[in-house]
Amino acid sequence: MTRTLLKTTALGTALLFAAGAAGAQNLTMSSWVPPTHFLHTDFFVPFAEQVAEVTEGRVTVTILPAPLGSPAQHWELARTGVADITWGNFTYEPERFVALWFAEFPNAGTDAEAQSVALWRTYEAHLADLEVFDGVEMLAAGLFGGGQLHHGSAQMVTPGDIAGQKFRMGGPIQERLLTELGAVPVAAPATRAYEMLESGVIDGSLHTMESVVNFRLEEALTHHTVFPEGLYDAAFFVVMNSARWDSIAPADQAAIEAIVGETLSAAWGRQFDAQNPAATAALAAAGHTITEASPELIAAVDTIYDAMVADWIVAAREAGVADPETVLAFYVETYGALTAE
Incomplete structure (x- = not known):
């Protein structure tokens, strides 16, 4: 009787251990910035640590030492499940993500946290059911606080x-802006901006203020034109393979859900809200010329923006967005409300 009880207890313990081992999940993440980049050190590493913390170690994230692709x-x-978690820029596949073009237009804002939360809420309210988002679990969406215009030798204040x-x-929206400005x-x-500036292939480049510093372009780009609501932006994602997500225990899914979505999107934006002002101050201290765009230049960009919106409404409807006007209005109103708080 005792031997039977001991055997039963031992079997039960073994089964519990096996169940625990089966429930443990190690997720691989492919990232394409170097380990010294602030997104790696201050965003992705803390995110991985949070996942382990909230799931009590049952789910862990391993950031791979090298990206699995471009x-x-x-x-x-x-x-496709080659990696469990990835991140990137929707702009890199513009024909696929027509629904999100509006977020990269001029005047999308310069408060990256508010932008990112507004984009997340817009995605959840109006875009999440689109077929283009099938196959992944969206963990965060974000913007970078407004891209600006930078030149190597002269100030760009007017359209002339x-x-x-x-x-x-870096993308079709920026291409259209520049082309229509002449x-x-x-x-x-x-990453190629420095060599292109040094060789004279280009005169200037489009970046956030932080990327001028983080891509070490301070010596090559010395004149900066700032648009109060941003000349353009870039929309980013953090996603997980849907099947991998479904394999996680419901309790751990719930724990992870509490730290992703709007929470993780806001954290993304805060990183850029810290980086952009610091870079601006560093560039000013180094003697760079930083000037606001003239009313004439802002008006020219606003005219291009209006045409972009009109064209996007047609393209977005063709891409399956039922009411593009409402999508854009929702983003603009949400961003405005968040910045007014």
Whole structure:
């Protein structure tokens, strides 16, 4: 009797251990910024630590030492399960993510936390059911607080200053902006900006203020034109493979849900809200010229914005967005309300 009880107890303990082991999940994350980048040190590493903390170690995240593909491949890496978690820029696949173009237009804002929360709420309220988002669990959406115009030798204050100048840019929205302002857009990743400036291939480049510093472009870009509500923006995602998400125990899913979504999106924005002013101050201290865009230049950009919105409404409807006007109005109103708080 005692031997039977001991055997039964031992079997039960073994089964419980096996169940615990089966429930443990180690998630792989592919990231394409170096481990010294602030997004790695101040955003992704703390996120991984939080996941382990809230699940009491049952779910962990391992950030891989090297990316599993190019930045533009990271949505697909998560959707197909090559990596469990990835992050990236919706701009890298513009034809796929037409629904989100509005977030990258001029005047999207310069408060990155408010922008990111507004984008998350807009996604949840109006876009989450679109087929383009199938296959992933959206963990966060974010913006970077307004991209600005930077030049290597002269101040770009009026449309006349910009005409004929060659600027590096990263996507179709930026390309249209530059073209309609009379500039010459040159497509290239931000990582190539320095060599292109040094070789004279470009005269200037589009960046956030922080990326001028974080990409070490201070010596090559010395004149900065600031648009109060941003010249353009970039929309980002943090996503997880849907099947991998479904494999996590419901209690751990609930624990993770409490730290992602709007919470993680707000944390994304706070990183850029800390970085952009610090970079601006550092550039000013180094003797750089930082000037606000002239009313004439802002008016020219506003005219381009109006045309962009009109064209996007048609394209978004074709991409399955039932009421694009409402989507844009929701984002604008939400951002305004958040910045007014």
